Amino acid sequence: MDPAKKLAALPPDWHDDLKMTVMFSPFRDKNLNPKSWDQKVKFWSDVIIEQCKQSGESLIDMQGLRATFRRNEKSPTCLETVLQEMMKYLFYYLDSK
Helix, strand or coil: CCHHHHCCCCCHHHHCHHHHHHHHCCCCCHHHCHHHHHHHHHHHHHHHHHHHHHHCCCCCCHHHHHHHCCECCECCCCHHHHHHHHHHHHHHHHHCC
8 A cells, every 4th residue: 555545744755766765775884874874764763653643553563664664666675774773762761761
């Protein structure tokens, strides 16, 4: 199913084929371009959080995310790294309490 039909608010870049090719690709070594790496994590983290808010779901799984964010017959190949980074942030946040 087209994410545009599932999500009320897609990021503006969603319709930019060149940008989304980069966003759907696997992560490269963070040391090559840390700023770009962080921007990609932020992009997907924001999209995932927004999807959770819109759907009312607080539990997510890789298969569901890949299906939700399918675009032009392709699924993002970078979501595992994004989820790992989101978990690091969550554990850091919980640890600081």
